[in-house]
Every structure is written in C-alpha cells, then in structure tokens.
C-alpha cells in the first residue's frame with residue numbers, strides 16, 4: 001500500500017515543501033526512512049511506533065519504507081513526525097479522506113501527544129505560496145500559524161484527536177484568524193524620567209526618526225543606559241510586512257511568546273558584552289540567527305561597547321552595511337536579514353572621566369588610547385550620530401519641572417516617518433538611514449548654502465565617503481522633523497555636529 005502526504009521543512013529562514021511517501025509491502029518487518037534525514041528524523045521511527053501503540057493501533061508487521069522527497073535536500077528535526085504518522089495511517093487504510101491540499105507539521109511524542117515546533121510561521125507562508133488549503137500544526141503553534149490568512153489552520157493536540165478528525169468522527173475547529181490590535185505603548189520606561197539632557201534626547205529623537213545608528217559616550221552615571229533603554233517608547237510601530245519578517249526570525253528561534261503570535265513592536269535587544277561572535281551575528285552547525293537578526297527592524301543596544309570583544313564587534317561591520325548576514329556551514333548557507341538601528345554606549349576611558357568638565361581623569365594617555373582603540377575607525381564610521389552625554393547638572397536633576405513625555409516625542413518621530421513612507425513608497429527602503437548611494441542625490445536635495453557648508457565640513461574633518469553619505473542622511477531626517485523638502489544649511493550644521501566625537505576622542509590615536 002502506498003500513500004503520500006505533504007509536509008514542510010526549514011533551513012534557516014527558507015521553508016521548502018516535503019512530500020512524505022510511504023510504502024508498506026510484504027517482507028521482513030522493518031521501518032526505514034530515506035531522503036537525507038538527520039539523526040532526529042531517523043529517531044522519529046521510535047516516536048511513531050510508540051505513538052501508534054498509544055492510539056491502540058498495531059504497527060504493521062511488514063516492510064515500511066518512508067521517503068522524504070525531494071531526496072537530495074537535507075531534512076532535519078522532528079517537524080515531519082506528524083506527516084509520517086498520518087501517511088502511515090493512510091497507507092494502512094485507517095484514514096481514507098483525500099489529503100492532497102493539506103500539509104502536516106509537528107513532533108509526535110511517545111504517548112501520542114503532538115508537541116510544538118519552531119519556525120511554524122515561515123512554513124505556513126510557504127504552504128500558502130504553494131496553494132495548500134489546510135495545514136495541521138501542533139495545538140500550541142496554532143495561534144502563531146493563524147497570523148497567515150488564506151490557509152485553514154487546525155491545531156492538533158494528540159494522535160487520537162487527529163484520527164477522529166480525519167475519520168470524520170469529531171472535527172477539530174479551524175483556528176480563527178489572528179488580527180493584531182493597534183500597537184499599544186505601555187512602556188514603563190519613559191523619557192519624562194530623564195531630567196535635563198535635552199541635546200542627548202534630541203539626538204535620540206533624530207536617530208529614531210530616521211533609523212540611524214548612534215553612539216552615546218560619557219562619564220559614569222551620566223544617564224547613557226537610562227536614555228538608551230527608553231528608546232522603545234519612541235520608535236514607530238512596525239508595518240504588517242515588517243512584523244511578519246521579524247516574527248519569522250523569532251519563530252525559527254523558538255522565541256515567540258504564546259500569547260503574542262505576531263511581533264508588533266520593534267524589537268529591542270541588549271546582549272551582555274560577554275556575548276560570542278556566533279551569539280551576536282549568528283552561527284552554529286545548523287546556523288541560527290544571532291542578536292543582530294533578532295533585532296531585525298528594531299534596535300540593538302550594546303551597552304559598555306568598549307567591553308565587547310573587539311573581533312566580535314568587527315564581525316558586525318559587513319551586516320550593518322548590507323542589512324543581512326550570510327552564514328556558511330557544511331550543511332549549507334543561510335542568509336538572515338538584520339536591518340537594525342545600532343545604539344552603543346561607552347565611557348571615554350577606563351576610569352570614565354576623560355573629557356569630564358569637573359573631575360580629573362586618572363588614566364594615562366596610553367590607557368585612554370588603548371581603551372578607545374577597541375572601537376575601530378570603520379566601526380565608528382557606522383555610527384551616524386555621536387552623542388556626548390554630559391554629566392547632568394544639579395539644577396536639572398533637582399528640578400520639579402516636568403520633562404517631555406515619550407508620547408510627545410513619538411508624535412514628531414511618527415510625523416517624520418510618515419514623510420519617509422511617502423518618499424520611499426515605491427521602493428524597498430523604509431527609512432532615511434537605508435537610502436542607497438544611487439538615490440542619495442535625488443532624495444536629499446540641498447540648497448546652495450547647504451552644499452557649501454557640507455563641502456567645508458568634509459574638507460575640515462577629513463571625512464570618509466561613508467561619513468559624507470551619513471551626514472547627508474542625518475540632515476535629511478533633521479529636515480523631515482522640520483517639515484522641509486529641501487535640506488538647508490542649518491540641517492547640515494546640526495547633522496555635522498554629531499560627527500564631532502571622532503575628532504575629540506579619537507584624533508591622534
């Protein structure tokens with residue numbers, strides 16, 4: 001007896017259809033799986049044997065051969081268990097209904113329960129693309145799967161429940177489609193908690209409005225971490241397609257919260273400085289996304305930037321430019337997106353007081369030099385905004401004055417993003433920081449005074465071509481916040497002032 005059931009596999013973010021073919025024929029009792037299965041797939045034989053027993057079905061005393069097609073693509077993990085289980089039921093004649101436009105994904109446990117798996121969302125999207133009408137998934141993943149419209153999702157909790165459904169005895173209801181509510185901002189951390197620091201707040205507003213990378217530098221206790229941790233409260237909401245992209249990455253990493261199947265807020269990731277290169281950029285024998293990809297469409301905050309391993313930081317250089325990271329392993333090459341805003345925070349020297357207006361720095365010249373050299377020139381170049389966080393003044397910290405709330409700042413950020421959405425509507429660009437070199441002139445028009453000033457700044461600061469592009473993009477954002485189409489001199493002046501740190505701290509190093 002022969003049967004064929006649809007399933008789906010996953011490599012990196014790429015889902016692919018898998019046909020589970022099964023043939024039960026007379027011969028020595030055996031149960032084999034072919035089609036480049038890894039060890040976990042091979043072990044599904046034991047799980048399925050036991051699950052059938054739990055459903056009071058005797059395993060056939062015959063030769064059972066399973067082929068996972070296409071035979072030349074590696075299959076990994078326990079995702080095909082449910083399809084093999086169903087194919088076996090079909091080949092044994094227990095299930096008779098047609099299942100041509102259905103797919104089955106999920107792990108089967110020894111007692112016949114169906115267990116959740118990672119990466120359901122990219123697989124469901126692939127199923128829809130291939131014209132599949134119904135997908136049977138583990139009950140715990142049904143909520144996540146219901147984000148995709150146009151496919152009926154059935155959440156299966158046990159083998160017995162699946163058999164009852166397929167034999168028409170007791171039907172599993174279709175999972176209602178999940179419609180995300182408007183993004184709610186219920187952040188506990190609000191910019192109104194930060195006293196004074198107007199210029200740092202303004203700089204972070206520009207960073208959020210244009211999606212720019214920013215480096216906060218200042219003495220201990222000046223409020224760098226405090227400011228950065230309040231960024232989620234002013235970031236604009238995700239669009240639906242951005243939500244899907246970000247959720248896909250969290251889905252394959254198994255990081256989705258069961259109550260929120262779709263990520264609707266920009267991610268904020270802040271890994272500790274002891275993180276490995278693989279943890280930050282992605283890696284492993286089956287390459288997994290790193291923090292930089294988990295922050296896709298959101299913010300990666302590296303606090304105590306100078307404490308990170310230098311090589312780990314350097315690995316980010318290429319992904320920051322390309323907005324994607326490619327990892328090659330013997331098992332294949334995967335590419336994960338990482339379109340992020342990078343925020344770094346650091347002290348200017350080991351004691352923390354270099355350049356402090358009142359306290360004396362006790363570090364020697366070489367100590368300061370070695371400390372700062374942990375951030376290489378090319379990496380520094382990738383920070384569009386260098387924000388000097390001055391020690392907070394006593395008058396500010398003790399003032400009763402109510403500071404502006406995140407909601408008010410966010411309004412301006414969203415207005416600037418609305419202008420950008422209009423500007424980039426027929427492109428893949430979503431914010432000013434992503435403007436490509438070929439579109440820079442067209443999208444960042446300047447008046448004559450602005451051009452003149454930019455030329456002077458370029459010559460005087462000895463800027464790289466990248467820094468030139470980045471100043472122009474930041475000026476674009478400042479002009480958007482100012483509701484100006486044409487970039488004028490004051491926008492360039494404001495943008496250029498945020499490149500001053502490399503002169504003050506890094507010059508002569």
Ligand SMILES: Nc1ncnc2c1ncn2[C@@H]1O[C@H](COP(=O)(O)OP(=O)(O)OP(=O)(O)O)[C@@H](O)[C@H]1O
Pocket residue numbers: 193194195196197218219220221222223224225226227346347352392397
């Ligand atoms: N502008 C401010 N308004 C109110 N409180 C502040 C301000 N700046 C700092 N603080 C207080 O100081 C604490 C320390 O600030 P924070 O941890 O952000 O400093 P930091 O610059 O990150 O220091 P470090 O370099 O040691 O990491 C904050 O938790 C907050 O209580």
Ligand SMILES: [Mg+2]
Pocket residue numbers: 224225226303304345
């Ligand atoms: Mg800090």
